Amino acid sequence: xxIPYPVLLKRTEDxxxxxxxxxxxxxxxxxxxxxxxxxxxxxxxxxxxxxxxYKASFGSWGAFSDVxxxxxxxLLIGLGCSLxxxxxLWNIGxxxxxxxxxxxxxxxxxxxxxxxxxxxxWAIISLMAVLGMLGGALYAFLPGILKAKxxxxxxxxxxMLNYVAVLWNNYWIFGKWxxxxxxxxxTFPKSAWLPRLADYAKQVPAFSGMTLHLGILFGLFAAVIVxxxxxxxxxxxxxxxxxxxxxxxxxxGINITAxxxxxxxxxxxxxxxxxxxxxxxxxxxxxxxxxxxxxxSGVIVAWLAKLHPFxxxxxxxxxxxxxxxxxxxxxxxxxxxxxxxxxFLVISSDVLLKYEIKWVRPAQETAQ
Amino acid sequence: xxxxxxxxxxxxxxxxLLIATIGExxxxxxxxxxxxxxxxxxxxxxxxxxxxxxxxxxWLGLMAAIAAGGLLSLAHALVxxxxxxxxxxxxxxxxxxxxxxxxxxxxxxxxxxxxxIPRASIPLLSQIPYLGQIAFTxxxxxxxxxxxxxxxxxxxxxxxxxxxxxxAVGENPAAADTLGVNIYRTxxxxxxxxxxxxxxxxxxxxxxxxxxxxxxxxxxxxxxxAVALVIFAHWNPWRAALGGYLFGILRRFTLDLQGPxxxxxxxxxxFFNTNLVxxxxxxxxxxxxxxxxxxxxxxxxxxxxxxxxxxxxxxRGERGL
Numbered sequence: 001x002x003i004p005y006p007v008l009l010k011r012t013e014d015x016x017x018x019x020x021x022x023x024x025x026x027x028x029x030x031x032x033x034x035x036x037x038x039x040x041x042x043x044x045x046x047x048x049x050x051x052x053x054y055k056a057s058f059g060s061w062g063a064f065s066d067v068x069x070x071x072x073x074x075l076l077i078g079l080g081c082s083l084x085x086x087x088x089l090w091n092i093g094x095x096x097x098x099x100x101x102x103x104x105x106x107x108x109x110x111x112x113x114x115x116x117x118x119x120x121x122w123a124i125i126s127l128m129a130v131l132g133m134l135g136g137a138l139y140a141f142l143p144g145i146l147k148a149k150x151x152x153x154x155x156x157x158x159x160m161l162n163y164v165a166v167l168w169n170n171y172w173i174f175g176k177w178x179x180x181x182x183x184x185x186x187t188f189p190k191s192a193w194l195p196r197l198a199d200y201a202k203q204v205p206a207f208s209g210m211t212l213h214l215g216i217l218f219g220l221f222a223a224v225i226v227x228x229x230x231x232x233x234x235x236x237x238x239x240x241x242x243x244x245x246x247x248x249x250x251x252x253g254i255n256i257t258a259x260x261x262x263x264x265x266x267x268x269x270x271x272x273x274x275x276x277x278x279x280x281x282x283x284x285x286x287x288x289x290x291x292x293x294x295x296x297s298g299v300i301v302a303w304l305a306k307l308h309p310f311x312x313x314x315x316x317x318x319x320x321x322x323x324x325x326x327x328x329x330x331x332x333x334x335x336x337x338x339x340x341x342x343x344f345l346v347i348s349s350d351v352l353l354k355y356e357i358k359w360v361r362p363a364q365e366t367a368q
Numbered sequence: 369x370x371x372x373x374x375x376x377x378x379x380x381x382x383x384x385l386l387i388a389t390i391g392e393x394x395x396x397x398x399x400x401x402x403x404x405x406x407x408x409x410x411x412x413x414x415x416x417x418x419x420x421x422x423x424x425x426x427w428l429g430l431m432a433a434i435a436a437g438g439l440l441s442l443a444h445a446l447v448x449x450x451x452x453x454x455x456x457x458x459x460x461x462x463x464x465x466x467x468x469x470x471x472x473x474x475x476x477x478x479x480x481x482x483x484x485i486p487r488a489s490i491p492l493l494s495q496i497p498y499l500g501q502i503a504f505t506x507x508x509x510x511x512x513x514x515x516x517x518x519x520x521x522x523x524x525x526x527x528x529x530x531x532x533x534x535x536a537v538g539e540n541p542a543a544a545d546t547l548g549v550n551i552y553r554t555x556x557x558x559x560x561x562x563x564x565x566x567x568x569x570x571x572x573x574x575x576x577x578x579x580x581x582x583x584x585x586x587x588x589x590x591x592x593x594a595v596a597l598v599i600f601a602h603w604n605p606w607r608a609a610l611g612g613y614l615f616g617i618l619r620r621f622t623l624d625l626q627g628p629x630x631x632x633x634x635x636x637x638x639f640f641n642t643n644l645v646x647x648x649x650x651x652x653x654x655x656x657x658x659x660x661x662x663x664x665x666x667x668x669x670x671x672x673x674x675x676x677x678x679x680x681x682x683x684r685g686e687r688g689l
Contacts, residue, residue: 042472090456152660155403155456156596160653163589167646175643296464303457332583333471340407340465344443347453347461354452 015353023352027345035338057321065212071320073274075219077298078316079226080270082307087243087263093158094271095295096165097136101272102279103169104135106286109188110177121191129276136272137265144264148257184287194281215277227309300343374620375502382616383514384572388594389608390521391565398558399538399677402444403459406591407466408563409570412437414474416571417581421482429575437567438560445559452681477581485509485576508576521605538675541682551682596656600663602672622648
């Protein structure tokens with residue numbers, strides 16, 4: 001059998017350190033070029049769209065604050081995905097875990113679980129965050145245990161549970177929690193809002209109108225924690241080992257079942273926290289459209305960051321910019337398109353890291 | 369409740385899942401898992417409707433859908449076969465890419481009406497009591513295509529030489545390679561065929577079963593259900609058909625549950641509290657999970673597994689499995 005192209009792949013171990021960065025950046029640039037060609041083919045002007053994308057996301061401090069707001073859930077979800085993917089657990093259910101987290105956080109206000117007038121703000125917000133994480137973790141427990149005990153494909157279960165979570169939320173916002181027939185809950189009282197920059201506009205006038213909220217600190221804190229787990233803890237070593245070589249991990253006596261469930265739950269907890277920051281920090285109510293596919297974009301963010309927690313911060317900001325800008329751009333699929341092409345190019349570029357590529361002249365090939 | 373109508377419409381909607389699932393079975397039998405079915409179906413649905421709408425010819429639409437699904441799947445083939453990328457991530461990005469392409473290219477098609485696949489009854493067979501009414505009366509032609517597909521694909525996989533090669537490539541590519549089967553070519557071919565089927569399944573929605581383009585709600589998760597059905601079906605077309613039709617019937621049944629005031633002589637809770645309908649809408653997704661659990665535990669008992677090389681890239685001279 002002849003390999004149908006005149007290229008020889010040779011597995012290589014000594015990949016230079018800078019190469020992954022170069023290929024990732026190259027992949028993103030190439031993705032914009034290809035997307036631009038597709039856009040031009042549909043009759044749009046890609047230069048106009050891209051310059052608009054830039055202005056709408058990095059053009060001013062207000063716009064940049066919006067970008068960070070959008071990046072917050074992506075960061076939290078991307079971190080959870082990085083952890084799970086390191087163990088080669090495909091948790092695609094961040095979207096569902098996000099919704100359940102948002103639901104649990106809203107329950108604090110809507111049931112209400114505490115007296116909203118007398119309880120201090122920090123206590124309400126902490127309770128919302130804890131319940132949000134708990135909700136996400138429990139919702140991830142189900143696919144986790146199915147995977148660990150019965151080896152049920154977690155991609156399918158997590159995806160199906162996404163739909164279930166959205167419908168579950170709909171049941172509440174169309175019914176019991178509906179605000180006079182609208183498909184949303186009432187606005188939360190101020191005591192359940194995450195503090196945001198605009199709240200301090202009196203002290204610092206430049207902050208007026210800035211929507212940036214405390215959730216980003218949750219995200220940055222989580223990034224440090226996940227970094228410490230992966231690179232500085234025994235548990236992180238186990239996770240990486242299970243992901244790289246399951247059999248070796250088993251022989252080393254690592255409990256794969258328990259770790260599968262645990263990693264799923266941590267990953268779900270981060271997605272649940274993202275749901276909490278979104279209802280408490282951004283929309284201040286539970287409603288139908290609280291997510292623009294954060295759960296799925298988080299997957300791409302994690303992969304683009306090569307599962308490194310600090311790289312997730314950078315990539316989530318870039319994707320936050322894409323989401324902010326594409327809100328107003330028609331047709332609405334552009335951000336999906338760019339994300340899909342980017343991911344394709346990034347995973348294709350991985351071949352450059354694993355293999356040395358040698359061009360073989362056809363003549364040389366026949367001579368061999 | 370009209371049971372005949374429920375079964376009849378279930379077979380019609382189940383045809384979508386049937387076609388997509390059989391396509392994915394063929395791909396996975398060659399050792400390639402393509403999770404991008406949802407994206408390919410969306411592109412197929414968009415292309416099928418768009419071409420049928422602009423040319424006025426529904427058959428051209430079908431061909432466009434098949435070509436679109438197939439072309440998109442080649443991206444997955446290139447990345448996973450030649451570049452040896454992770455099939456899970458590649459499949460996911462294919463879903464994104466397909467969704468994005470379909471939304472961008474399908475912009476402005478919402479709310480339009482185009483030509484649809486003609487309907488027909490099968491003479492004689494439609495005279496059979498009950499069964500004739502359910503399966504052979506006034507269905508669109510794709511439903512009958514689905515019936516034909518089952519024996520043909522089963523025969524092809526199990527009894528023909530190319531089918532044997534297909535199974536060999538999926539089970540033991542190194543052995544197949546030594547026997548002179550071109551692994552790369554075979555995997556490309558069946559990834560492409562799977563994509564064609566997914567595209568056709570998408571068009572089966574947009575120009576036959578629920579005509580029109582409703583952005584990404586057109587497919588609404590059916591691609592993912594098809595991927596799950598492959599496991600439930602143990603990579604066997606007949607079981608795929610069973611699963612597909614059952615899902616179709618269930619979908620119609622939950623719709624019909626909302627209609628009557630009385631259900632089995634009792635007050636119908638779904639009629640009086642419309643919010644409970646959200647729980648009805650959950651059933652296909654929950655059942656998919658249950659079908660998956662059921663399917664994989666049955667497979668374990670009978671020692672039927674996924675094709676042994678599923679998900680593993682093949683590189684000559686390297687130890688694969």
